[in-house]
Amino acid sequence: MTRDKEILIQVGDRIRAARKKAEISQEQLGHLSGLHRTYIGCVERGERNISTLNLLSITSVLGIDAGEIITGLKRPPRLKP
Template structure:
């Protein structure tokens, strides 16, 4: 597989992972971003060389910044139980209020220090 296709597959896998984390179907993500669900599927499979403008729309629909779409997930990468726990904590913090984030930070610092 050439490098171009590898990038498309990695970005597509990342979009799929973010979509599933949020409980969206391809259809609901497509509706949020103004795309047909089949286009979302083609992107996720690495079949479409998606434009930067469309990537920005997808990122907005997923409530992430554009940079987060390029935080690739390797499909063969084995996730440890600790990494799953950390990911869950990060997701909880993303959904928390600024006050709760500050409190959580202080609690974590207190535990680890």
């Protein structure tokens, strides 16, 4: 598994945990954030690289700071040969 995929899975796991703590379904989160429920599921499974704006929409609904989702995650820069 690539490092990028690992990061996407960690982000998804953190969003899922926050959603469950808020006691709302993927469908409710999608509706309240203006996103489709299948997109929420893909993000939670690490299948989609979430945009900054979508992350902010989701975390606003969950009542958390977006920083909670990405704190501690690091990705090395992509160096061109």
